[in-house]
Amino acid sequence: MMIKLTKVSLVLFCLAIWFCSLTAQENKADFYIAPNGNDLNPGTIEQPFATFERAQIAVQETLKSAKHKDIIVLVRGGVYNLEKPLIFKPEDSGTENISVIYSAYPDEKPILSGGRQLTGWLKQKNNLWTTNLPEVKSGQWWFRQLFVDGQRLARGRYPNKGLLTIKSVSDDVKKITFEERISLKNPDSQTSEVVVIQNWSISRALILSSDENSINTKTAPGWVGHQWTTAQSGKQAFLEHALEFVDQPGEWYLERNSGTLYYQAEIDENPNDREFIAPVLEQLLRVEGTLKNPVRNLCFRGLEFGYASWQLPEIGYSGIQACFYGTKYEKEPTFAVPLAIQLTYSAQCGFESCKIAHVDASGLGLGAGCKNNKIVGCEFYDIGANGIMVGWRAKEERPPHRWFRDDWENPQDAPVENEISNCLVHKCGAQNWGAVGIFDAFSKRTRIAHNLVTDLPYSGISIGFRWDTDPTSQIGCVVEFNHIHNVMKNLADGGGIYTLGFQPGTILRGNLIHNVHRSSFAHGGAHNNGVFLDQGSKGFLLEDNVIYNTSEEPIRFNQCEESWHVWINNSFGIKPDEAEFPTDTAKKAGLQHP
Secondary structure (H helix, E strand, O other), X not given: OOOEOOOOOHHHHHHHHHHHHHHOOHHHOOEEEOOOXXXXXXXXXXXXXXXXXXXXXXXXXXXXXXXXXXXXEEEOOEEEEOOOXXXXXXXXXXXXXXXXXXXXXXOOOEEEEOEEEEOOOEEOOOOEEEEEOHHHHOOOOOOOOOEEXXXXXXXXXXXXXXXXXXXXXXXXXXXXXXOOOOXXXXXXXXXOEEEEEOOOOEEEEEEEEEOOOEXXXXXXXXXXXXXXXXXXXXXXXXXXXXXXXXXXXXXXXXXXXXOEEEEEOOOOOOHHHOOEEEEOOOOOEEEEOXXXXXXXXXXXXXXXXXXXXXXXXOOOEEEEEOXXXXXXXXXXXXXXXXXXXXXXXXXXXXXXXOEEEEEOOEEEEXXXXXXXXXXXXXXXXXXXXXXXXXXXXXXXXXXXXXXXXXXXXXXXXXXXXXXXXXXXXXXXXXXXXXXXXXXXXXXXXXXXXXXXXEOOOOOOEEEOOOOOOOOOOOEOOEEEOOEEEEEOOOOOOEEEEEEOOEEEEEEEEOOEEEEEOOOOOOOOOOOEEEEEEOOOOEEEEEEOOEEEEEOOOOEEEOOOOHHHOEEEOOEEOOOOOOOOXXXXXXXXXXXXXX
């Protein structure tokens, strides 16, 4: 039997049966929420609440007298436009014996949106349409992404096809001269950007001025001092977000001073007949406990989350790796892009059969103090940066090579025994190409299993984030029975699975990895591989993995050695239909290759 990972696996099927049996009987819910509800209602099915905040208050009151019964809130289908992020704290959580569950009503689709629908389009000449947004003009709102009927639209770009090639850069990396003439007469110094393609990341900077073949930028487009992440001769780039670039159907431009949004329509297309949504909120949901009082036994099931914003930072965006960014190599602080859904100090919490989409930065993350949480059967797609993250330091004040030298300031902050399983992770890195599908670093015993990870500009799954063999909190990660393919589409120096650092007890088992590309965008001689064991990678067991159709070697070692790992029954370079998997261990995935 061959491994086959599809969008709907056997486990998802079992989850669906269990989910329906749990919620099929209406009288099992304690409270109900509906878009047409009212927070003055009692929260019954006949008279539901209108908001999650009101349901939280009701749950808190119920918890005071509850003993052993789980508390279930059923959420009716429809769109819930969030005015601010939902925040769940210890008082909103369950107990050792009681779970608090926010679940979709059976066969209905509740959508929690951080966006706003745009209407009032007026036709101009040449199929160009406009609508006015007073909040943008007054400085109260700004967005960098726009969606129509659930599809991400492209900001006006030059060139429309192909890329510009950098001829030279100034010493401060703020003037870039291209080999080609550029068409940019009127850059908006507040919003027009240059995007420079580095080897395994990209950089974004605002354009202050331009002439026939060069631009001057507000910040240096690159992590200056590291050649592979800094703009330099021979690298490629494109320009983005100027009105003169809006010349292809689907392109758009937002003018800050007037608040006018421009959209280039197809012939005979009327934007008023379509659903345009622009994001407003940066975050949609936060679960925030404390070290001594974590949020526990809180579960979200069958909910959809969408439309979260991300603004270009004041220092620009100079990608380092996996959507961390900074300014100067080994000299300045480094940062991580925000998460639409963020958990800290949470225990036994979960997201099951949820969907996260149309996010400008990263999707969902488990941070400090997260223990025994589960992300199961969820779908992550159309994500601007990383899909899922376990373990990160959002603001690191020490030099970049010492990001995590001392691990977490409190050892108890390291995420422990969290699980990501049976998820579909695809189309991440929509804005920042250096993104990965699933990221795990400085955590203990994370399990990443039975996921389908595909259609990514960079690596599929990335574990570890230290470039030497010094011990850290990163131990015992298990990456097993994942199907990873169609990755490394835009960048280089990565793989289906990418690793860094000393990680004793880590297991890579039964993974199926194929179609790892070599992009023409890549600068230099970097390779893309099935599994890339990068600097310091040490202490792994690699067992029953099947890797084929990679642009370079199935396995790559960089500043680490084959002898630092244990190898059992792996199959490299052979398609699954030519030979069965080596042992029954790989067959435990229970699925067949498509």
